[in-house]
Amino acid sequence: MHRHQNHLTQSFYERSAERVAKDLIGCLLERTLEDGTRLAGYIAETEAYVGPEDRASHAFGGHRSQRNESMWAPPGTVYVYFTYGMHHCLNVSCLRQDHPAAVLIRAVFPILGLKTMRTLRTKRPRKHALKDRHLCDGPGKLCQAFAIDRSLDGVNLLQSSQIAIRQGVAIKGGEIQCTPRIGIGTAGDWVGKPLRWVTRVDPR
DNA sequence: GCTGTGATCGCCT
């Protein structure tokens, strides 16, 4: 195995989804495409899906299937799911193997490969040109911009040549807001829990 | 900036 400098460590991911989600803010998401093109951005928004007790989680009640198997995988495993019939979303498993906890990466500030990202985000004709700040400002958008789909599901972030997360820029605690998660409709008590972390500080 | 709505399909009942 090739260990890269600045890679987040295994122990970084061997923590609760809450801790991992908050600490991923400001880290660098990197992607290398088949043709060698490199894409990167600083993580700006995350959500924690804490475990089988979390009604909003795909693994609620211990539900385990082919779709969400990566949530149960060793910490640092990529979980990509397909939703709304057209979008992919990127997650990282955490805490421990056989416990379904994960962090959803919802947005990044793009810093490398913006031209390629814009092409990937414009497969259908658009009415309005895409501003840089809208390239990766949503979980489905960032998967489009980074060419992330189910083919990356199950890969290990510490070992993959296709995707990695590295130390990035330090964001002060005061610059990170914590709010309820987005798009959680019917999860009882879990709807309002503050499990989303977001910064408006753009380090670019 | 905000709010409402249609698109589109894998997964579950």
Place this chain on the structure above:
DNA sequence: GGCGATCACAGCA
């Protein structure tokens, strides 16, 4: 058959 861990667009402020 119903519903998403969403997005683009229209209309409005």
